[in-house]
Amino acid sequence: MTPNSHALADLGWSADFLRQLDTDELDSLKPARVTGVHRDRLSALSESGPLLLTLPPGLSAGDVAVGDWVLADPSTDRAERLLGRKTRIFRRATGDASREQLIVANVDTVFLTTSCTEEFNEARLERYLALAHAGGIPPVFVVTKADKTDDPDAYLDRLRAIAPSVPAILLNAKSPGAVDTLRDWCGPGKTVAFLGMSGVGKSTLASALTGIDLETGEVREDDMKGRHTTTAREMHAIPGGGWLIDTPGMRELRLTDMAEGIDETFGEITEIASECRFRDCTHGPEPGCAVQAAIAAGRVDAGRLERWKKLKAEDAAHAASAAEKRRRGKAFSKVVKQAMKAKRPG
Template structure:
């Protein structure tokens, strides 16, 4: 991980984190998590890369690349993690908790390629996860130099969300960095998420230059199959300012614990629902349904309503109920 910057602001520090430092913590130093491994965490501060000592009984699974922590400068002991400005996480199949992917990310680059990997429904799931995370989404279409009709891929992606930035590029080209420049700069952090083999690590290599190289595998372009080698999450400095987090490929993306993300992504449906006659309207058969009226008038696409309905049901079914005195924070809705 090179090179490193010399000020906290260049590392992504802001007043949001500074306000969390208590009066008795003046002797501690802020550090940013650069990589998370099974038994250790590596960080970076104003002096460069540094290791961290973990308190007894702590778990590296509780930390994400991009986290800000406070450490004892004499012992390198991690004292506390600061509240996150944003966090991208997901629930794995059969998992009991959320898997942390990246934290304190300003822009989430949702990477897909112009081949068989392209899937609008999966892209929409990433958009919902980005909204839930608190990051701004940008869709990046890689391998554009191999596509016969880039415009078709772009139009399908742009249709998923109003004013959604969609960038088509060749991840190996130097032009890729300039195309993405609007979303990274001094103190700004971008993270790349997407399936294996779409070119995330190749794009990271282009952004960071020759000093840091992520391993990449080969992919059969006609069916997007092949071998992929990125298995860790890591933070890398971009020459000229900014940081990029590379992440392993996500094979299957389920929606869970993302009620706010769904409501934000489908804000047109959420806003229409406030005009329905019944507060518990399912937007299926009730009289006085403003959502169904919008479908009939053509101002709301019927397939968009069906996608919303399907995602709401999946989110409800995959979000575990929290029992006990704390109760369940997830609002349970009726089946549609």
Template structure:
């Protein structure tokens, strides 16, 4: 059984400050897999299979929990959290991963590269407070991979982009700087962009990969669930299944950072509630007119802001309804209990 020290697993003062005297006989463990009825975790005692004391959705791969060796008794507040609106019609917030140092946004130097989708991923990463790293795969199959790198880096001064041949171990080793010394790197991206190939090179695993369709550069899912894995460089890697749907929620801070140029212009408008449409004294319209702002970028900013606001408000309303319903149920149970005691007496 492989054992890791707390430091090996990424423990820091942030988590140590959350401990109390009640935790004296408990063990910290880091969650490596989340399943419906159990959590697989890594600790100084080795791998532990824990019973969750909350719904499975309350936990994310990378979380730290306090355990008695059997149950996950308490989840510690994370340093960073990646989350999105759950796919489909459910009005829920889905936690993707926690305590990630760097988010590797994987796309490829072909038809998969999409600026609008990449901005979505970047907003998610920036809102989590993790560092965003754009990883451009299939560089060996592209005549000018640096052109894709320049497009990615133009999206924000906060973006670091790197072009990689995922099938060349020496080239992939350039990513070791982001997943060594107990640091955690999470890989996000579409299916078929090479995430599994990168994972194999970084962890030494031999997971099979799937091919992609030549007409649209899309692939099939290889990774079926999120998991925390040790890297050969001494850090941790979280690989995620390819995302066909990524709706933003609670990422307003990330959008402000990503579109800082537009946010700065909007603050200079004559009216604080300017819609950047027909209002006089609009600094955004002036930038469009003189060519310093791209109209397509403005439309993407507006679309993502509307989506984030709508989903955030919908999720908040759903939580309020659930909380109210919970109070009604609790009061009903209490009333029934009082009635039964009176009847028995």
């Protein structure tokens, strides 16, 4: 094995991906993991070393994420097929509820990063949690700038109030050895990523994990246009084993197609809501509302309920908009086909 090559298992290859291959593909194509997405090329790693591949047929750069697995043809340097993902992080693209904007793929743990400052915001963290749950990725809270407050444990208490079962780590990202607390989630074949606002210490922690000076920038309102910021998402090796996918800070998280992720984030409310007298209960003034009864008894926070309802409404509106756009597209296609048919002679 050459110095720049990696065993597939060390790259994160597993039986989940192997099961997607047929015998002919095993003989003629090689698995490769995407480490960078460019305008018309993919950077990737395989058992034989780094590759620069053309995109799979019928796919654009927006259809592929860093962390994806592809099947590459060594004779043409082309990615022939994109394999199905185990996990992914995605959001709704700006101005288009029908388009999913991929952020990263096949991540084993996502570090949801915030700080002991005014930046700390439960509503934003609940969005990050919904994003992680919807993509099937176990989250871990990382709270930085513990040195900026006289009561850092208060921030952990606030996290326990919204996600008691999610691990939470309190640290000062600039302290020597601070990053060692994250290594339990790293290791050969494991992939991690950071999500959070710019300025909370993600770059500092990522640099400490990888030994590389990583610079990140704010994502534009639509990072599929203008400056090609997808190149800012790259996969880097972690000394001792494992991989980090570096992601820029995101100003906005637009949720769509995340009903299950939202319900898991607000699990205590979802569970109690099933006990309401009416199936279409809005959890407001209706009689027999189990959620309102739980609020009155101090078992559910009223603020949590309002944030849950807001995210559910946002997700439902975007899903409806996407469905309507698809319906119009199908109707237009039908009209075009009928017009073409009418023009044919005889």
